[in-house]
Amino acid sequence: MIQRMQTVYLILALAFCGILFFIPLSLALPDTDAGNVYKLDAFGISFSQDKLTILAENTIALTACLAIASLLILIAIFMFKNRPLQVKLSRLSTVLLLVFVVLIFYYTDYMIGLNEVETKSIYVTGTYLPFVAIILLLLAVRAIKKDEALVRSADRLR
Template identity: 30%
Template structure:
């Protein structure tokens, strides 16, 4: 299971997803308030979607015997990670000044890792189907 490349991609997606819980996405201030670090823990909906997407990536690793389900769960995790990025940008509208933090790369790279994993799972499924034709 870990020897497959999609397992590595999904593990990296989960690690980056959980990293967004503690790493700053945006550093800014509202008016006269001091500088704040905006993370996924600052918004309840963002927190829930982040945890579900990262957990879904981990769970998908262990479903290696059921590749069609793996692909469906991969697309679900991809949709959740894109929703996460959207929620991050909606959440930074409350700040009047500031900038996107360097650690925000973790949020942007999660969908990339999930897409790479889905692609590898799809290749495995095609390989299995092609060997079934030969029997």
């Protein structure tokens, strides 16, 4: 299982999705000292006030997309004997991660509106990691298809 290239791609994609649960996705910084600094992560929009982190908005859609995509990747890793299902799960995970990226941009724009003062958004590392996971999933699908073609050609020779 682990010696197959698609499994390595899937494990790496799962690792990047797992990292996304722990790092910020974007920040909304006020242009002056008057506003709050808002942070978007996989669980919601929060800001710090008097050394306390306060959850301003809960982003259930963002959390659900990332959790379901991660779960589907994990299932796909163990479906190595059923390659067509592995391809479908990987493609569905790719679509969910694309929705996740769209939601990141949506919630970042939403964060800017939460501040009363002029605010600018900063996209940090967490914004770009889903793209790496998507590329790894596409490489995994390509490797799975190549593996399936190899198995079919071997079956033809029998």
